[in-house]
Amino acid sequence: MKRPKKQTGKLLIPIAIFLPLLLVIVSWTAGRRYAIKRDNLPKQSIRASVKASPKQTPAPKIAPNQHQLSSHLMGPTNSELQTKLVTSLRNIGFIGTGIIVKHGQIVAVSANGFANLTTNRRNGLDTTFNINSMQKAITGTLIMQQVVAGKIKLTDTLAKYYPDVSYSHSITIRQMLNMTSGLTMGSMGTGPFVNDEMTITQDIKRLQFNANFYNKSNYQAVNYVLLAGILEKVTGKSYHDLVMQRIVRRLKLAQTAFSYELTDHDLAATSYNGPREAPYQKSLTLDLNQQHYELGTGQIFMSVGDFYVTVRSMLDGTLISKADANILFAGNYGGGFYNRPQSKLANGAGVYFGSTIHVSKDGQSGIILMSNYAGDYNQLKLVANELEKVVFTPETNHD
Structure with a gap:
């Protein structure tokens, strides 16, 4: 078979x-x-794996922490300005980070001292500092955005929003932006923080109206606390959320955080105080309740790069139009800036931090110095004044 x-x-x-x-x-x-x-x-793990890639462009030699900044922000080093910046800050024993910007790019950097002595972490371009009163320009910009949206008028009186304030029927939004309202308040709130509304309610009980300062310049932080409250009333959103949505996320800022939300990821500097020969003698731990009370006027940490991008965006038509910026920032002091013939400037000091910015009217040139040592504040302002004479002149050589 x-x-x-x-x-x-x-x-x-x-x-x-x-x-x-x-x-x-x-x-x-x-x-x-x-x-x-x-x-x-975790996103942090993904970022770390990207940085480890051999194809990743190495950081420019201008600063060890440069990889944290957007590549478009860095320009070729201007040797003349680099030398002037480093020398000027060395002469005052500066502790912090300083930059000079020309044509919208960083061309000089000087980072000195420790951001955190305990962990041996030095100051750099990625270090964030409490910008204190320089935050007022952010608040002013948010107000102007609502003016453009038709929700606020610069001629609105404070009585429309807070009628319990003395003489509020005679005080306009414009006057508050210009620090000519006549309102005064000795100190910020104290005790456990509840919410922004309660903070403003308590401030209203303590503020006063001084007729001698009405329509005259008198720098009082309470004006911007109330402006932050007005923003919350007309938008139905917290000041915190407005900053995050309309500034931080819109500009894709990576090194900006509210002081009461800081994490290790934010690389925030610890602030110090002591004699010049022992500057790290005393460190300061932030009182988070007190930081909440600085509503709209001094509660944000930023790197020098993030703050420059923010200010440039206020002036170049990104956050508000150039015409609206001219309206907002007008006057001796307006919307968060003092005005000079060829520049705008703002300062910030508190909780052992000190900062200053001098920026050209178009936002393309600037000097930003941020320090985490209390002894630097007055001197760094003098340094910025001297650097402005060189930075804002067309004769400065460019490499």
């Missing part, structure tokens, strides 16, 4: 089709598992 012949040819055809299909399925499954696993990694 003959055995049936093996049908090997017919079997080979299905196998030839099946094996490649099987390989595709296995490959897709493995890739999908990797993608899911990677997507579930």
Whole structure:
């Protein structure tokens, strides 16, 4: 009896089709598992893996922490300005980070001292500092955005929003932006923080109206606390959320945070005080309740780069139009800036931090100095005044 012949040819055809299909399925499954696993990694881990890539462009030599800044912000080093900046800050024993900007790019950097002595972390371009009163320009810009949206008028009186304030029927939004309202308040709130509304309610009980300062310049932080409250009333959003949505996320700032939300990721500097020969003698731990009370006027940490991008965006038409910026920042002091013939400037000091910015009217040139040592504040303002004479002149050489 003959055995049936093996049908090997017919079997080979299905196998030839099946094996490649099987390989595709296995490959897709493995890739999908990797993608899911990677997507579930913490964002910090993903960033770290990107930095480790051999294809990553190495950081410019201008500063060790440069990789944290957007590449478009860095320009070629201007040797003349670099020398002037480093020398000027060395002469005052500066502790902090300073930059000079020309044509919208950083061309000089000087970072000195420790951001945190305990952890041996030095100041750099990625260090964030409490900007204190320089925050007022952010509040002013948010107000102007609501003016453009038709929710606020510069001629509105304070009585429309806070009628319990003395003489509020005679005080306009414009006057508050210009620090000519006549309102005064000795100190910010104290005790446990409840919410922004309660903070303003308590401030209203303590503020006073001084007729001698009405329509005259008198720098009083309470004006901007109330402006922050007005923003919350007309938008239905917290001041915090407005800053995050309309400034931080819009500009894609990576080194900006509210002081009461700081984490290790924010690389915030610790502030110090002591004699010049022992500047780290005393450190300060932030009182988070007190930081909440600085509503709209001094509760944000930023790097020098983030703050420059923010200010430039206020002046170049990004956050508000150039015409609206001219209206907002008008006067001896307006919207958060003092005005000079060729520049605008703002200062900030408190909780052992001190900062200053001098910026050209178009936002393309600037000097920003941020310090985490209380002894630097008055001297760094003098340094900025001297640097302005060189930075804002067309004769400065460019490499």
